[in-house]
Amino acid sequence: MLNKKSVDDINVKGKKVLVRCDFNVPLQEGKITDENRLVAALPTIKKLIADGGRVILCSHLGKPKGEAKPELSLAPVARRLSELLGQEVKFAADAEVVGPNAKAAVEAMKDGEVVLLENTRYRAEETKNGEEFSKELASLCEVFVNDAFGTAHRAHCSNVGVTKFVDTAVVGYLMQKEIDFLGNAVNNPERPFVAILGGAKVSSKISVINNLLDKVDTLIIGGGMAYTFSKAAGGSIGVSLCEDDYLDYALEMKKKAAEKGVKLLLPVDHRIGDAFSNDCNIQIVGSGQIPEGWEGMDIGPETEKIFADAVKDAKTVVWNGPMGCFEMSNFAHGTAAVAKALADTDATTIIGGGDSAAAVNILGYGDKMTHISTGGGASLEFLEGKELPGVAAANDK
Numbered sequence: 261m262l263n264k265k266s267v268d269d270i271n272v273k274g275k276k277v278l279v280r281c282d283f284n285v286p287l288q289e290g291k292i293t294d295e296n297r298l299v300a301a302l303p304t305i306k307k308l309i310a311d312g313g314r315v316i317l318c319s320h321l322g323k324p325k326g327e328a329k330p331e332l333s334l335a336p337v338a339r340r341l342s343e344l345l346g347q348e349v350k351f352a353a354d355a356e357v358v359g360p361n362a363k364a365a366v367e368a369m370k371d372g373e374v375v376l377l378e379n380t381r382y383r384a385e386e387t388k389n390g391e392e393f394s395k396e397l398a399s400l401c402e403v404f405v406n407d408a409f410g411t412a413h414r415a416h417c418s419n420v421g422v423t424k425f426v427d428t429a430v431v432g433y434l435m436q437k438e439i440d441f442l443g444n445a446v447n448n449p450e451r452p453f454v455a456i457l458g459g460a461k462v463s464s465k466i467s468v469i470n471n472l473l474d475k476v477d478t479l480i481i482g483g484g485m486a487y488t489f490s491k492a493a494g495g496s497i498g499v500s501l502c503e504d505d506y507l508d509y510a511l512e513m514k515k516k517a518a519e520k521g522v523k524l525l526l527p528v529d530h531r532i533g534d535a536f537s538n539d540c541n542i543q544i545v546g547s548g549q550i551p552e553g554w555e556g557m558d559i560g561p562e563t564e565k566i567f568a569d570a571v572k573d574a575k576t577v578v579w580n581g582p583m584g585c586f587e588m589s590n591f592a593h594g595t596a597a598v599a600k601a602l603a604d605t606d607a608t609t610i611i612g613g614g615d616s617a618a619a620v621n622i623l624g625y626g627d628k629m630t631h632i633s634t635g636g637g638a639s640l641e642f643l644e645g646k647e648l649p650g651v652a653a654a655n656d657k
Contacts, residue, residue: 495548
């Protein structure tokens, strides 16, 4: 059980608070095309303003790799945040992030005011967790709040290094929610606990499968990963995705599931195509019966029923990775069926960022899920049972 101090455990009145947010938003010609991450950050920011804190926001944006690239400046974020908060967010435009503008702006702050620093990755040391830059960030504040789950699996200056030089480091509401749902669902789930894993590669989910087999009652595997399992079992998979280096591993996992008494569900049929395109010829075949030159693109209708049945009586469901090539409408059936099954269950449903989050939202089931994680890579590492540096760095209760 992770018990971290949060913004509710402190009062920042009159104090300078540095808040690490996730403002890594998509920009087109200086316009923000999706502001979900800004909106998600508002509750923590508003709480600190209401407390009378002097709120200094920081974030990275894209990959400027240590250069001040104007197209990756956070200036548009400051403008939009000012509108969303209904008060000015002063932008400190320093190429070195903690420069004369930032220092002057922070020096002049009154309680309840907000300043936004420039893109933390304008500094090459940020991603290397360099001590000098960590100290500079810490010199601006008395309290540090981490609310950026999307980078919690990385040890950078603005989420980990800075905590060494401040006395108080806590998590914001977004981080708290991720810890509550993802961390505790995996470590202390209400049962039956079902995990659904999809996506293309077994290799990227090895530790996840391994960790979850120790914890779940049922493990469902779909997506491109399933063909590696199918081939390992002696099936023919045509030209489907397959990682030949992981065939033995697939068999080991099946054995481990059997030993642990975990129900391991694999597809029994597939929608296959004769080309990687939405307009290809399509047929439905049994698992392990894909003809030469054809490619598995989605789980089939029988599998959809089995997977949907498996979540009906669940109390906790974690889903990471789509069931097929959901970007193509003809091969989005499997992912849609799983999303609908989750929307219809009474279980606590947790979607682990990335493609699954995108799929659930595109298909219109977003508001039916208990929790949609804001971090793809970070949520995977949580499911692997790893300690996330950004979470570990916050003070314990």
